[in-house]
Amino acid sequence: MPARLLEGHPVAEEILRDVREQIRTSATQTPLTVAVLLGDDAAARSYARAIRKTMAPLGIEVRTVPLDDSMHEERFREIVTQLNRQADITGILALQPLPPGLPRSLPALSIAPEKDVDGITPVNAGRLLLGLPAIAPSTPAGAMELLRYYGIPVSGRRAVIVGRSPVVGRPLVSLLLAADATVTVCHRKTSDLADVTRTAELLFVAAGSPALIKPDMVRPGTVVIDFGVNAVGEHLVGDVDPAVAEVASAITPVPGGTGPVTNAILARNLLTLAKLQRS
Amino acid sequence: MPARLLEGHPVAEEILRDVREQIRTSATQTPLTVAVLLGDDAAARSYARAIRKTMAPLGIEVRTVPLDDSMHEERFREIVTQLNRQADITGILALQPLPPGLPRSLPALSIAPEKDVDGITPVNAGRLLLGLPAIAPSTPAGAMELLRYYGIPVSGRRAVIVGRSPVVGRPLVSLLLAADATVTVCHRKTSDLADVTRTAELLFVAAGSPALIKPDMVRPGTVVIDFGVNAVGEHLVGDVDPAVAEVASAITPVPGGTGPVTNAILARNLLTLAKLQRS
Numbered sequence: 152m153p154a155r156l157l158e159g160h161p162v163a164e165e166i167l168r169d170v171r172e173q174i175r176t177s178a179t180q181t182p183l184t185v186a187v188l189l190g191d192d193a194a195a196r197s198y199a200r201a202i203r204k205t206m207a208p209l210g211i212e213v214r215t216v217p218l219d220d221s222m223h224e225e226r227f228r229e230i231v232t233q234l235n236r237q238a239d240i241t242g243i244l245a246l247q248p249l250p251p252g253l254p255r256s257l258p259a260l261s262i263a264p265e266k267d268v269d270g271i272t273p274v275n276a277g278r279l280l281l282g283l284p285a286i287a288p289s290t291p292a293g294a295m296e297l298l299r300y301y302g303i304p305v306s307g308r309r310a311v312i313v314g315r316s317p318v319v320g321r322p323l324v325s326l327l328l329a330a331d332a333t334v335t336v337c338h339r340k341t342s343d344l345a346d347v348t349r350t351a352e353l354l355f356v357a358a359g360s361p362a363l364i365k366p367d368m369v370r371p372g373t374v375v376i377d378f379g380v381n382a383v384g385e386h387l388v389g390d391v392d393p394a395v396a397e398v399a400s401a402i403t404p405v406p407g408g409t410g411p412v413t414n415a416i417l418a419r420n421l422l423t424l425a426k427l428q429r430s
Numbered sequence: 431m432p433a434r435l436l437e438g439h440p441v442a443e444e445i446l447r448d449v450r451e452q453i454r455t456s457a458t459q460t461p462l463t464v465a466v467l468l469g470d471d472a473a474a475r476s477y478a479r480a481i482r483k484t485m486a487p488l489g490i491e492v493r494t495v496p497l498d499d500s501m502h503e504e505r506f507r508e509i510v511t512q513l514n515r516q517a518d519i520t521g522i523l524a525l526q527p528l529p530p531g532l533p534r535s536l537p538a539l540s541i542a543p544e545k546d547v548d549g550i551t552p553v554n555a556g557r558l559l560l561g562l563p564a565i566a567p568s569t570p571a572g573a574m575e576l577l578r579y580y581g582i583p584v585s586g587r588r589a590v591i592v593g594r595s596p597v598v599g600r601p602l603v604s605l606l607l608a609a610d611a612t613v614t615v616c617h618r619k620t621s622d623l624a625d626v627t628r629t630a631e632l633l634f635v636a637a638g639s640p641a642l643i644k645p646d647m648v649r650p651g652t653v654v655i656d657f658g659v660n661a662v663g664e665h666l667v668g669d670v671d672p673a674v675a676e677v678a679s680a681i682t683p684v685p686g687g688t689g690p691v692t693n694a695i696l697a698r699n700l701l702t703l704a705k706l707q708r709s
Contacts, residue, residue: 256562273564277556280604281596283535285552307621315607317560324603324615325559328594331619333626336603340610342586347612350629 154399159411162300166415184212188245195246205414222250235263242268242421279325291323293412306331311351313337319357362392375402433678438690441579445694463491467524474525484693501529514542521547521700558604570602572691585610590630598636641671654681
């Protein structure tokens with residue numbers, strides 16, 4: 152029996168309906184604005200368009216800040232410092248990849264925590280890990296919303312994460328621990344990946360490796376959340392082989408699974424930042 | 431064959447020798463001072479004495495700040511804010527338990543990150559999780575030093591942590607991921623604890639539950655690190671049943687295992703803070 156498809160769109164719509172309602176009832180407040188820092192990269196541009204498409208119907212302004220390829224670290228810091236100070240900017244998002252030569256961690260170390268719409272700063276990562284109120288990174292937070300929406304229990308269950316990136320795998324540890332899962336993190340140094348993935352009741356894959364997870368690596372009945380977005384020829388494929396759908400009890404499609412929820416969470420995070428800034 | 435005993439004292443001595451040497455060669459600098467906030471609790475007082483015993487031979491001043499039982503949150507914050515500002519204070523440590531009524535997270539939310547000698551603040555926890563330079567909490571950092579000292583490899587191995595406290599289990603996830611272990615975290619909501627602990631090649635136990643881990647929960651040859659310090663009658667017992675030593679390949683004694691290393695790491699962290707403050 153093929154797996155139930157965990158479509159992201161209805162989850163995103165539910166979240167966005169709530170965000171729209173909250174924005175509407177606080178209509179006298181200043182409008183929300185997100186600054187999107189964007190290098191010369193096709194994937195980043197496509198992601199920026201998707202963000203605009205999510206934000207526009209909510210009346211959220213998306214202000215694109217282009218980063219040119221010759222940009223130095225100092226200039227990047229100046230731009231972010233300026234945005235940190237600007238009262239009309241609610242949140243700041245720096246899309247990866249950054250211009251060549253800029254360290255990947257630069258946004259996490261320059262964006263102010265109170266404008267950190269994607270929860271990438273050490274303060275937010277630490278608050279999340281320690282179980283304190285925090286802005287959670289949109290991609291892993293979206294996965295938790297998918298599970299909630301489809302009524303999939305997490306507490307007490309075995310969760311396995313493949314991939315330990317700062318934006319997905321690591322913050323997902325914090326979110327899953329907060330939800331009382333037993334959590335395992337695997338990565339490229341894991342010597343017996345299939346042995347570990349087969350222990351999962353909930354399997355989260357964010358490895359950036361097309362079709363890495365094969366059917367024999369998944370225990371029948373497992374719920375599979377695929378964060379992978381890999382361009383293979385003209386197609387987008389996930390980190391999970393589509394044949395896994397014959398083994399799993401439920402699986403996210405690629406595209407149309409975790410992606411749409413990510414953008415909805417960004418909008419919700421922006422609203423949370425606006426409330427914090429007003430209080 | 432009984433397990434090799436992983437004694438903490440030689441590890442602590444090695445670390446302290448290095449700290450002493452570094453302090454000596456920077457002799458013209460101002461002396462190091464750690465402020466220890468201390469409520470009316472026997473275990474905390476005993477811990478404060480151990481800290482003083484470690485720090486005194488290094489010429490580090492330990493300034494005890496008593497917290498009375500009727501203290502309010504506001505007063506605690508005032509004291510810490512004052513210490514954050516004092517140039518002659520290198521680091522601040524607040525011993526648990528705090529006076530009744532004070533939230534457990536209060537030190538993490540009031541100590542300045544640049545004086546956070548035990549790596550409890552969100553900024554340090556987040557930096558550690560994200561793989562950025564950070565002050566690591568002394569107890570889990572001490573465990574990593576124990577493994578290093580005794581030549582026990584970590585990379586690519588299955589590590590299981592029992593307990594998810596903000597001071598041991600959670601930061602240990604960050605440290606073990608940084609060392610390329612495959613990491614699993616269990617806790618009181620884990621439904622099949624023995625199933626999980628039996629997958630460990632490296633087993634870390636910080637559950638605060640006397641003799642929780644029995645021999646049948648440990649695979650032969652496992653390395654066991656016991657953070658437990660439980661007073662049972664007149665004895666101190668760990669979270670691991672002593673009979674586990676018949677199954678494990680190596681195990682930390684209680685007392686005399688992780689404890690001594692913890693204090694040495696505190697001294698090393700204090701030195702790191704002093705360097706950061708000077709630069």
